[in-house]
Every structure is written in structure tokens, then in C-alpha cells.
Amino acid sequence: AQSVAQPEDQVNVAEGNPLTVKCTYSVSGNPYLFWYVQYPNRGLQFLLKYITGDNLVKGSYGFEAEFNKSQTSFHLKKPSALVSDSALYFCAVRGRSYNTDKLIFGTGTRLQVFP
Amino acid sequence: DAGVIQSPRHEVTEMGQEVTLRCKPISGHDYLFWYRQTMMRGLELLIYFNNNVPIDDSGMPEDRFSAKMPNASFSTLKIQPSEPRDSAVYFCASSLGRTGGYQETQYFGPGTRLLVL
Numbered sequence: 001a002q003s004v005a006q007p008e009d010q011v012n013v014a015e016g017n018p019l020t021v022k023c024t025y026s027v028s029g030n031p032y033l034f035w036y037v038q039y040p041n042r043g044l045q046f047l048l049k050y051i052t053g054d055n056l057v058k059g060s061y062g063f064e065a066e067f068n069k070s071q072t073s074f075h076l077k078k079p080s081a082l083v084s085d086s087a088l089y090f091c092a093v094r095g096r097s098y099n100t101d102k103l104i105f106g107t108g109t110r111l112q113v114f115p
Numbered sequence: 116d117a118g119v120i121q122s123p124r125h126e127v128t129e130m131g132q133e134v135t136l137r138c139k140p141i142s143g144h145d146y147l148f149w150y151r152q153t154m155m156r157g158l159e160l161l162i163y164f165n166n167n168v169p170i171d172d173s174g175m176p177e178d179r180f181s182a183k184m185p186n187a188s189f190s191t192l193k194i195q196p197s198e199p200r201d202s203a204v205y206f207c208a209s210s211l212g213r214t215g216g217y218q219e220t221q222y223f224g225p226g227t228r229l230l231v232l
Contacts, residue, residue: 034220043119043206043223044158090158101146101213102171103221105158 002027004093006106013081014114021076021109023065027095033074034092034103035065044090050074061085081113119224121207127230133195136227139188140209148221149182149192150206158206164190165212197231204228 003026013019025031032051036044048059055067065076076089088110092103120139128134140147148163162172167184175182179198184190194201208221 036223041228043225044208046220046222049220100171101163101165101210102160107157 002093002095002098002104004091004104004106006089006091006109008109009107010110010112012112012114015083016080019078019081019085019111019113021089021091021111023074023076023091023106024072025074025091025093026072027093027098029095029097030069031074032094032096033065033067035059035063035074035076036090036092036105038088038090038108040087047076047089081111083113083115086111086113119207119209119222121205121224121227123227124225125228125230127232128197129232130198131196132231133193134197134201134229134231136192136205136207136229138190138192138207138224140190140207141222142188143211144209144222145187145212146210146219146221147184147190148208148210149190150208150223151203152206152226153203161192194229197229199231202229202231 005024034049035047037047038044047063048057050057050067058064063078065074067074088108090108091106094103122137145166149161150158152158161174162182164184182192204226206223206226208223210221211219
């Protein structure tokens, strides 16, 4: 079965400091991996994805994520956090070997950036 | 493109009433997904369509829920009769079909916030 875990319900970071939002996954074979962000009273917005190739993926708003196959992780990072980055972040996965278009979403991590 | 469009944005109804949520996917997208988001259960996939055909409805909670996609530019999610536990935010998302074996990105609408009293 496919699954994704976001072990932290909330991450707090000071503005200007680097941030990391963790995601680990479990699929059979190689994964497709996604990060989405949700601002209050809004839909989910696509940030970035890993399909193949370079393990370091760069996305919108200065975010990046690193695919680590040995650790089955896809942590979201940003070198310098902004207060406006405060939102709910979702990791999602689908295994390539699964004949479905369903993405499995994590439970979300709330990022709070303090001035 | 205007993105995925959902209506209404907010709906307040009384228990037992029929509720219809509407979605217009991004033009050219051939996949459409309906999700439900609650504090307790997080984000749940209810059903998805490919080329207007329902592919997987295993997430539909019960027979009170039904979804249709009569054409490539319109889908509805209907709850009849509605119950207070159906209160949630319902999202529609669309994507292009898989190309070259890749999983294409899903783009979400703004959601419909449903409150059943």
C-alpha cells in the first residue's frame, strides 16, 4: 500500500532562518512526489514535484525539496523563511507501479513563521 | 486560464436537504478529482474521473453521495439527504492525463465550504 507521513503537525521558525518540513513515504518502486501549500480559506497550490532526474527539485516561492531514495524522504526546504510562508503544507505521493492516478496526501504540517 | 472554478463558495443548508456542488476543470484537462477536507480526517479523495468516466469512487462515503461528469467542462457532487457530519470543505482538482508514464500535477479549485445544520 502507498502511504505518506508528515511527522510534525506544526513547525515554528523565525523569519530569516532556514526551514524544513519533513515528509517520508512508502510505495512499491519509484515514486512521484509532490508538495502543495494551502493558505487560509484557499485551495491547495502546487509548489513542486519530483518525477525523475536531479534529486534536488526547485519550486515556487524559493522552496526546494530533496528526494532521498535510501531514506524514502522528500523534505521541503527554504534557506530563508518569510512570514508570508506561514501556511499548511501537504506532501503527496504515488508509486509508479500502481495503476491509478490517485495521489496519497499526508496529514499536513502547519508552518508558522514568526517576525 | 481561470483555473479550476467551483461554485458555490459557501453553502449553508439544513439537515435533510439536497446539496449540489459544481466544478469546472481547467480547459483541456481530462482528469477531475473531488476531495473533502475536514479537521478530523484531513484531505480525502472521494472520486475521480478520466475523460468524463468515473474511475475510482471508493472514497465516496455512502449512497447519499453521488458525482457526475456529463461533459469535459462540468462536474457535480451531490449529497442527498445532507447530514451535519457532511460539513466540510469540498475541493475539485483537475489534471492532464499521464504522459510518458509521468504523473501530471493536479490543480485545485478554491473549494466549497459546506455547513449542514
